[in-house]
Amino acid sequence: MSPPCSSSFSSEETQTQTLNLTLIPGLPNDLSGLILSFVPYSHHVRLKSICKSWKIFFSSKTLIHFRLKHLPISRLSHLLCIFPQDPSIASPYLFDPRNLAWCPLPPMPCNPHVYGLCNFTSISIGPHLYVIGGSLFDTRSFPIDRPSSSSSTFRFNFLTSSWDRLSPMLSPRGSFACAAVPDSDQILVAGGGSRHTMFGAAGSRMSSVEMYDIGKDEWVALDGLPRFRAGCIGFFVGNEVEREFWVMGGYGESRTVSGVFPVDEYYKDAVVMNLKNGGKWRELGDMWGEGERRRLGKIVVVENEDWDVPDIFMLDGSDIFRYDMASNCWWKETSLPRKAPDESAVGFVALDRELHVMTLVNAVDLTETRRSRQHKKATSLLMQIYHPRKKTWRSLITKPPLHHHLDFKTAVMCTIQL
Incomplete structure (x- = not known):
């Protein structure tokens, strides 16, 4: 030290x-x-x-x-930040898995004209937490029950425990790829649309790409994606000499079943932008064959200290896969020791170089009085933690002190070191 x-x-x-x-x-x-x-x-x-x-x-x-x-x-607190619902209504929470401690954060500044913010992205850089974009309802729009995308950017400063409103994005968007440029005060966003969690397959798609300069508080447009793409994931690969921004999965056009029900057409490929090559995009082939899976699962990126290529993992059902860049394929890494009752309602994050798979379980709460003898079911959070290097599993359980319902289908999560 x-x-x-x-x-x-x-x-x-x-x-x-x-x-x-x-x-x-x-x-x-x-x-x-x-x-x-x-x-x-x-x-x-x-x-x-x-x-x-x-x-x-x-x-x-x-x-x-x-x-x-x-x-x-090793002595810093590796924390998980959970946004259970609209952060302007429901306070986000920090969770410390090492000490099983929860800590609430102040709610985000409220705009009286909008509500129901979801599908936003949260990312941490240093002692700051950023909340970018999303989809919401605006009482000033018509019809008011039609969701619209947001361009707002907020930052929570842990030094002052306060929120700041930053310059908005050039194009409003939600459900987009986002990543912080390593060793730089810049954030890159790509694709997205206006889909809201209340509607299954509605909303717009877009291909625009922007970069945010934290020092200048300014957004700059870059070359757009080759195709419209929303619901995608983004991360960086390489070093300062050869740095690439990868965008995986997502959905583009939609089709209808029986001419009535809209169904998304999910991408099986990835696209890559070389930042040192004028920001040009190149397309990679499909990452899996026909019938292998319908869509890309939940993705996390584990930074690797030994080389510039991170480890990329996907949770697909009860199995975890590792991505191999050389073959552009996913190979099975391991399976969950305890399968989730609902495979879609599972949280998946990388924290302190470990993979955390989170599910909600019902535990019996015995805090009732002896006279009533009534058992109350309380929701607990089960974390199954996998160490990629050691190939070992461990688990922990905690009871979140959340005042709002936690649904991993819609909750937004990120990690931060403090």
């Missing part, structure tokens, strides 16, 4: 000296601050109520900067 700089807690020291308070009795505040900085982020909210000096310390803007700069990656 790097030695802390003398000014790391300068503002904190000024506050504590002004109030004549100490963090830990018998220790200087510099050493006390270093010790307390090792406390996992998920516990900070609860520790603020211990005393006034700890409230000031754990509310300090420099604390997270200090953790990101001086603590090794």
Whole structure:
């Protein structure tokens, strides 16, 4: 661990000296601050109520900067951020699997004219959490029961625990591919449309691509996708010399069954943009054969420290597949030890180089009084965790303190290190 700089807690020291308070009795505040900085982020909210000096310390803007700069990656809190519903109504939550701790975040700023935000994308860069685009209902549009896409961009700053409204995208979109450019303050979005979770196969599709510059707070249009594509996944491959943006799966045109019911036509291929080649796109062939699967499953990307090619995994039913770039095929990696009752209502994320498969289970809550002797079914979250390097499984179970229903078919999730 790097030695802390003398000014790391300068503002904190000024506050504590002004109030004549100490963090830990018998220790200087510099050493006390270093010790307390090792406390996992998920516990900070609860520790603020211990005393006034700890409230000031754990509310300090420099604390997270200090953790990101001086603590090794293994000591950082690898957190899962869950958006159960519209973040302007239902507060998002952080979950720390290592400590089984939950921490609520403030709800996003509310717009009184819109409601039902879904199919947005959340991504983290440093101590910031971004919420981009989505699909919603606008009371100012006609007809009001027809969803429209959003171009809004919001950022939650963990240093100030507040939301900021940023420049909107050039083209409103939801259900799109999104990824942060590695080692750069830029975000790339591609494709998307206006589909809402309330409607199965409706909504528009688009092919436009944009890049967001965080420093300039500005969106710039890039060359569009070869075809309209929504419901896709995006990630980066390579280094600064040869960096590519991959977009996989999704759906384009739709057909109708019996001339009435719309059905999506899902893509089996991927397209790749070379950022160093003028942003030109190239198309890859199909990743699976006819009849093998109907659509691309849920995708997660595990960054690889040894080389510039990440490990890409797909959850398809109860099986996990690994993508092989050389053959452009998916090969079975493993199967879930415990199958989910509803394979479509499963969460899938990569956290701390492990694959987390999440399902909701009903557990018996025995907190009722003895007189009533009535058992109440409480929803618990079961996490089955797979380590790709060790080829091992483990599991944990926790009860989410969510005040809104959690449905992994519509919930949005991302990960962050603090």
